[in-house]
Amino acid sequence: MRLILMFPLLALVACGSPRGMTPGADAVAENPVPKGTDNSCGGRRYGSLVGKDATVLETVLILGPVQVIRPGMVTAQDYQPDRINFIVGQAGTITQITCG
Numbered sequence: 001m002r003l004i005l006m007f008p009l010l011a012l013v014a015c016g017s018p019r020g021m022t023p024g025a026d027a028v029a030e031n032p033v034p035k036g037t038d039n040s041c042g043g044r045r046y047g048s049l050v051g052k053d054a055t056v057l058e059t060v061l062i063l064g065p066v067q068v069i070r071p072g073m074v075t076a077q078d079y080q081p082d083r084i085n086f087i088v089g090q091a092g093t094i095t096q097i098t099c100g
Contacts, residue, residue, distance in 0.1 A: 041099035
């Protein structure tokens with residue numbers, strides 16, 4: 001009987017993700033991505049990566065099309081509203097996140 005009563009509590013604990021493992025609601029609250037920016041790709045949830053070294057992208061699981069744009073790099077010319085673009089500056093840090 002005790003196990004049945006504790007199951008909902010255990011389910012809630014098991015479904016939560018550890019802090020810092022994946023960008024989530026906490027990342028959105030401190031997001032440096034401007035609010036007026038198109039968010040058709042869901043890029044706003046990765047706003048906490050702005051200002052970090054671009055190598056951090058190797059540790060982030062992103063399901064869907066992604067484009068990492070470095071200075072002087074040739075990029076795709078088609079518009080895909082679900083594609084996340086990570087713009088990397090001269091210093092090797094992520095400076096902007098856009099969709100398209």
